[in-house]
Amino acid sequence: MRRKASLVLLACAVFFAALSPLMRWYAFPRLARIPANQYQDMVVEAKGATLLDYGTMRAKKVSKVTIVQTLRGDVEAAKKIERTAGRPVVVWDSLSYVQGPDGKMVSKVPERYIFDAHSQDPVHATGEAVDGDPVKRDGIEFKWPFLTQKRDYEYFDAQTRTTSPIHYKGTQTFRGVKVYYFEQTVPWTKVPFPKAMPVQGITPQSVAKTGTTRWYSTVRKFWVEPVTGAPVYAEELHKEELRGGTLLGGRAKVTAFAGDVKMREDYIEHTVALVKHNRTLILTITSYVPWGSLAFGLLLLSLALYLEARGRRPQDPAPAQTTEPEPVSA
Numbered sequence: 001m002r003r004k005a006s007l008v009l010l011a012c013a014v015f016f017a018a019l020s021p022l023m024r025w026y027a028f029p030r031l032a033r034i035p036a037n038q039y040q041d042m043v044v045e046a047k048g049a050t051l052l053d054y055g056t057m058r059a060k061k062v063s064k065v066t067i068v069q070t071l072r073g074d075v076e077a078a079k080k081i082e083r084t085a086g087r088p089v090v091v092w093d094s095l096s097y098v099q100g101p102d103g104k105m106v107s108k109v110p111e112r113y114i115f116d117a118h119s120q121d122p123v124h125a126t127g128e129a130v131d132g133d134p135v136k137r138d139g140i141e142f143k144w145p146f147l148t149q150k151r152d153y154e155y156f157d158a159q160t161r162t163t164s165p166i167h168y169k170g171t172q173t174f175r176g177v178k179v180y181y182f183e184q185t186v187p188w189t190k191v192p193f194p195k196a197m198p199v200q201g202i203t204p205q206s207v208a209k210t211g212t213t214r215w216y217s218t219v220r221k222f223w224v225e226p227v228t229g230a231p232v233y234a235e236e237l238h239k240e241e242l243r244g245g246t247l248l249g250g251r252a253k254v255t256a257f258a259g260d261v262k263m264r265e266d267y268i269e270h271t272v273a274l275v276k277h278n279r280t281l282i283l284t285i286t287s288y289v290p291w292g293s294l295a296f297g298l299l300l301l302s303l304a305l306y307l308e309a310r311g312r313r314p315q316d317p318a319p320a321q322t323t324e325p326e327p328v329s330a
Contacts, residue, residue, distance in 0.1 A: 009304035016297035020290040033117040046259025059255040088117035107194040138163040144229035179223040212245030
């Protein structure tokens with residue numbers, strides 16, 4: 001019986017030991033994926049910002065500029081691209097909608113972002129665009145990879161349509177969550193006008209005829225939870241200027257927008273709670289189950305070896321039978 005029990009324990013030990021790398025290296029890439037149908041929105045604000053009044057073409061201080069950012073997964077488009085890409089793909093249609101303190105539109109810029117559902121690497125396919133202009137992204141955007149490393153990453157900037165490093169600056173704690181802090185500085189760069197302008201009758205083409213150009217610079221900051229690769233907080237020191245041309249009435253430049261753009265408090269709380277939940281799910285696949293299975297497998301192996309050793313121990317010799325001496329007859 002001991003030998004049978006030790007064989008059963010040995011088989012279980014092998015199973016749990018094999019389950020450890022299987023969960024980490026086989027199940028993790030297949031289970032940890034961005035859902036193709038994901039929808040999320042985010043509201044960020046720049047309080048005390050500077051905004052251009054297109055009626056007077058003068059910059060003025062305003063109480064608040066609000067930016068509503070939405071991401072919507074296109075499941076059917078993802079399925080079509082997967083057939084040729086040969087890997088799981090997510091297609092995000094995003095919209096960045098900027099509105100002034102009066103609620104009127106300042107600009108709106110749509111994007112189509114196509115990327116690998118697990119690695120977050122960009123996937124180049126028809127439809128990849130920013131504000132209707134075809135682009136070919138390099139690097140990440142919106143989200144870091146699962147199990148983010150302490151290193152610099154290439155990050156795509158939608159305004160300039162270019163990619164440059166975003167630098168790892170250190171490890172911090174944000175609202176009780178361990179995060180990696182990343183920062184990217186985009187120097188002053190000439191960028192296209194949004195196709196949707198805030199004043200009816202003004203188009204990028206009509207502005208171009210005046211010789212006026214649009215310039216942009218930003219300092220982009222992200223606090224990223226490394227297990228999920230999801231930012232729990234983001235901030236931008238955003239600046240835009242119009243330069244030259246007859247539109248400015250002889251002035252060299254005028255501020256179109258300048259402000260410290262931050263996530264709204266209610267969205268910070270929601271994001272932190274969601275990231276904490278998703279972090280537990282990822283750790284279950286990458287750490288809790290693999291290490292737990294390995295430890296349990298070693299425990300079962302030790303028990304199997306112990307029973308096997310007990311079964312092979314030589315038996316003690318049987319005690320000699322003693323007989324009563326027979327009486328001697330006289």
